[in-house]
Amino acid sequence: EAQVTQNPRYLITVTGKKLTVTCSQNMNHEYMSWYRQDPGLGLRQIYYSMNVEVTDKGDVPEGYKVSRKEKRNFPLILESPSPNQTSLYFCASSLSQGRQPQHFGDGTRLSIL
Amino acid sequence: AQSVTQLDSQVPVFEEAPVELRCNYSSSVSVYLFWYVQYPNQGLQLLLKYLSGSTLVESINGFEAEFNKSQTSFHLRKPSVHISDTAEYFCAAINAGGTSYGKLTFGQGTILTVHP
Numbered sequence: 001e002a003q004v005t006q007n008p009r010y011l012i013t014v015t016g017k018k019l020t021v022t023c024s025q026n027m028n029h030e031y032m033s034w035y036r037q038d039p040g041l042g043l044r045q046i047y048y049s050m051n052v053e054v055t056d057k058g059d060v061p062e063g064y065k066v067s068r069k070e071k072r073n074f075p076l077i078l079e080s081p082s083p084n085q086t087s088l089y090f091c092a093s094s095l096s097q098g099r100q101p102q103h104f105g106d107g108t109r110l111s112i113l
Numbered sequence: 114a115q116s117v118t119q120l121d122s123q124v125p126v127f128e129e130a131p132v133e134l135r136c137n138y139s140s141s142v143s144v145y146l147f148w149y150v151q152y153p154n155q156g157l158q159l160l161l162k163y164l165s166g167s168t169l170v171e172s173i174n175g176f177e178a179e180f181n182k183s184q185t186s187f188h189l190r191k192p193s194v195h196i197s198d199t200a201e202y203f204c205a206a207i208n209a210g211g212t213s214y215g216k217l218t219f220g221q222g223t224i225l226t227v228h229p
Contacts, residue, residue, distance in 0.1 A: 004156070033217075040122065042203060042219040043157075090156055097215035099145045099164050099207065104156035 002027045006091050006105035013081060014113050021076045021108050023091030031097045032074040033058070034066065036087040037107075043090065049074055050097055081112045115139045117206050119220035127228050128196055134189040134223045136204030142211040146187040148178055149203045151222075157203060163187065174198075199227045 004025045013019055025032065033048040035058075045058030049068040063085055065077040074093075078085060088109050092102040120135040138144060145164050149157040161172040168180040178189045187204060204220040 035219075040221055042117075042119075042221040044219070045217065092157075099209065101147060101159045101162055102157075102217070104149075104158070106154070106156045 002103065004091055004093055004103050004105040006089075006108050008108060009106065010109050012111040012113065015082055016080050019078050019081060019110075021078075021089060021091075021110070023074045023076065023105060024072050025074075025091075025093040025103070026072065027093060027095075027103065028071065029093035029095055029103070030071070031095070031100070031102075032068065032091065032093045033102065034064070034074070034076050035090045035092065036060065036085075037090060038087055046076070046089075048097075078110075081110075083112050086110060086112045115141065115218075117204055117218050117220040119202075119204050119223045121223050122221065123224045123226070125226045125228060126194055129193045131192050132190065132194050132198075132225065134202050134204075134225065136187045136189065136220055138185050138187065138204075138206045138218075140185070140206065140208065142213075143209040144206040145209050146178075146180060147205040147207070148172075148176070148187070148189050149205060151201045151203065153200075160189075160202070194225070194227045196227050196229060198225060200225060 007022045034046040035043040044060045047066040049055045091105040094100040094102045116139045118137045147162045148160040150160045151157045161170045163180045171177045176191045201224045208216045
């Protein structure tokens with residue numbers, strides 16, 4: 001089954017404790033992206049990757065890092081999380097950037113205390 | 114698109130009533146347009162898309178949207194809603210040209226609540 005898998009689904013942690021949210025897709029998609037969803041703001045892009053070893057900032061990259069060492073994986077790293085990063089996060093992938101619709105994971109709800 | 118605006122944050126309707134969820138975009142280049150649906154505790158699922166050709170596009174579950182270039186709109190409609198349509202709906206636009214080709218912008222979302 002074609003899917004985008006995120007882990008963990010839920011995480012409560014404390015300020016400053018490094019965390020990683022994993023994302024994996026099994027569709028051989030070139031394009032992957034991370035979004036955060038906040039009430040009243042819709043989804044805002046954090047980082048995206050057009051292919052292996054190619055990553056770029058989205059609209060709200062501050063406080064986040066990503067890597068794309070393999071085509072299927074695109075982890076999101078919070079080196080020193082802060083309470084304003086409490087949010088619902090989605091990973092998405094598509095065949096390529098452009099007119100292709102994106103496939104989304106089920107989301108990761110992060111709470112930073 | 115520079116921006117995508119969904120004009121209603123919440124839309125309550127009764128079952129079997131018609132509904133329209135409004136979406137406007139602002140862009141200096143042509144765009145591809147999408148509607149996504151998000152059910153509780155799930156990710157976004159593609160509902161329908163406009164890439165080119167006929168300005169009226171339909172989904173398999175009875176929704177339709179019409180691309181109106183002059184009004185820069187892509188409103189979503191359904192003639193008769195079901196309880197199961199209760200969800201949050203997101204309009205999105207992808208730049209189809211220019212230096213920001215492929216940039217995806219989402220609207221703020223509209224929560225559709227269908228009452229019995």
